[in-house]
Amino acid sequence: NAGVTQTPKFRVLKTGQSMTLLCAQDMNHEYMYWYRQDPGMGLRLIHYSVGEGTTAKGEVPDGYNVSRLKKQNFLLGLESAAPSQTSVYFCASSRLDSNSPLHFGNGTRLTVT
Amino acid sequence: GNSVTQMEGPVTLSEEAFLTINCTYTATGYPSLFWYVQYPGEGLQLLLKATKADDKGSNKGFEATYRKETTSFHLEKGSVQVSDSAVYFCALSDKTNAGKSTFGDGTTLTVKP
Numbered sequence: 001n002a003g004v005t006q007t008p009k010f011r012v013l014k015t016g017q018s019m020t021l022l023c024a025q026d027m028n029h030e031y032m033y034w035y036r037q038d039p040g041m042g043l044r045l046i047h048y049s050v051g052e053g054t055t056a057k058g059e060v061p062d063g064y065n066v067s068r069l070k071k072q073n074f075l076l077g078l079e080s081a082a083p084s085q086t087s088v089y090f091c092a093s094s095r096l097d098s099n100s101p102l103h104f105g106n107g108t109r110l111t112v113t
Numbered sequence: 114g115n116s117v118t119q120m121e122g123p124v125t126l127s128e129e130a131f132l133t134i135n136c137t138y139t140a141t142g143y144p145s146l147f148w149y150v151q152y153p154g155e156g157l158q159l160l161l162k163a164t165k166a167d168d169k170g171s172n173k174g175f176e177a178t179y180r181k182e183t184t185s186f187h188l189e190k191g192s193v194q195v196s197d198s199a200v201y202f203c204a205l206s207d208k209t210n211a212g213k214s215t216f217g218d219g220t221t222l223t224v225k226p
Contacts (some may be wrong), residue, residue, distance in 0.1 A: 016224070042217065043157075092156075099145045101215055104156030104158065105156050107156050
């Protein structure tokens with residue numbers, strides 16, 4: 001009964017380093033999302049996926065890439081981290097219909113120095 | 114496009130006080146409406162939802178009614194507890210928007226004993 005699992009929970013990067021955040025869901029959901037949460041700015045959608053092998057840009061996609069090679073996994077990559085990417089990152093998943101709520105992971109706190 | 118406007122916080126109440134957090138929305142279609150709650154250090158979790166006009170969502174003593182005529186979905190609770198201290202997000206999901214949800218900026222509630 002894990003739901004949505006994000007790894008790692010915390011990470012500190014230096015400017016220019018790269019990393020990948022992993023999201024895994026065990027609910028067989030079609031849709032998956034990556035959000036970032038910053039003080040005073042609510043949740044902003046970075047990228048999303050409507051099914052295995054598909055990805056699309058959200059509101060703030062620059063500096064990030066994603067992949068959805070398997071239905072249960074959604075990876076978020078930072079190729080060259082910048083201090084502006086210091087944030088808390090949340091993954092979420094949902095069923096196909098708009099009546100279904102999002103299920104969120106517990107977040108990854110990323111600091112870029 | 115879609116948008117959600119939430120009452121600005123932070124909100125501070127004494128235990129057993131009445132709570133209202135206002136939420137209004139703009140949507141092109143007939144959205145489903147949600148309230149999510151985020152406790153410190155955790156991801157968002159669904160609090161309640163309503164999928165059509167005049168529906169009332171309720172959970173843990175919280176209620177919200179989908180009012181199409183005023184495009185509102187205000188969150189209420191008759192008697193708050195210290196354990197209700199959290200950040201509350203209003204959100205909508207629209208079939209025409211590929212499953213993407215639109216979130217308000219969140220309202221921080223602190224309940225003092």
